[in-house]
Amino acid sequence: MLGDNSASSDLGWGTVAEISAEEIVPIPKLVTPKSPGVVKLDDVFNFQIVVFQVEDTVFEVLKAGFNVPETIFETMFTLPQRTPVDADGPPVEGSSRDHPIVLEGVKADEFRIFLRILYPFMVQSEVTEYDEWISVLHLATMWDFKKIRTNAINRLQAEFFTQKSAAEKISVGRKYRVVDWVKDGYKTLCQEPAQNLEEMKRLKEAHGLDWEDIAKIYFVRDKLRRDHPGHHYCDNCSMYFGREPDSGRNIACRCRYTTAIEEVFKSDFSFMNGIDPLSDTPTTVTANKKKKKK
DSSP states (O other): TOOHHHHHHHHHOOGGGOOGGGGGGOOOOOOOOOOSSOOHHHHOOOOOOEEEEEEEEEEEEEEEHHHTTHHHHHHHHHSOOSSSSSSOOOTTTTBBBBBBOOTTTTTTTHHHOOOOHHHHOSSSSSOEEEEOHHHHHHHHHTOOHHHHHHHHHHHHHHHHHGGOHHHHHHHHHHHOOHHHHHHHHHHHHSSSSOOOOHHHHHHHHHTTTHHHHHHHHHHHHHHHHHHOOOOOEEEETTTTEEETTTEEEEEOOHHHHHHHHHHHHHHHHHHHBBBBBTOOOOOEETTEEEEEOO
16 A cells, blocks of 8 residues: 555665655755856867858867967968957958858858768768868868868878879879879879870870970880890899790889989979978978978
């Protein structure tokens, strides 16, 4: 029976009357907090929101994700800031939807993909497609996010670029300063059969090369074929090079192509790596211009 407390007593629970006030979990009450003497902001968990506008879309994201050392955003965020609404000046850019940081020349779709890499805990879908990783590489290169750039290059190389054409490797490699892709594209061109003038013109248009680049490629190809008239085996490349017994053509192995290409295109590769080819001084590379660091 509901009124019988004997069962609960036998189980050791005690009756309602036997439960002391100390054993009852108190219900939290809303009280006005007392003003502490000193309050400080935590060094890590002090998330702030920054607002960006990309095309016609506004993005509100954690500021810490963009406040990365040696990026343009670190410089932007360390500039003296007013309060969001300061009577003595305009509101701070990025402080609200009405005053966002406008990212010119960036597409909303590619920015959204970049955010999926920057804040992986916010989304369920992973970045897997070729065009998506190219977008990540594009923005990481533009904004100097070095770790994300390296990650994008590694993923593109491992999953896509082994199957890409020489034109794609050279074009993308030049645009985003990935020397290994450009070298690989040049090696492919150096191993192609001799071409006539019309084929050379198509080579120029398809690969975005100028006549000086084409001349260098032909120089490398012809030089290596002349330098190895016999029939040899390369342990590094695991292939025969020199004169082919059946066709009579002279070919070189890939490692010899690599060495020759690195020598002939040394100044180009140095510039892509941010090094002044005349002085080995680091340079700042932006928008097809270079400037020595003082």
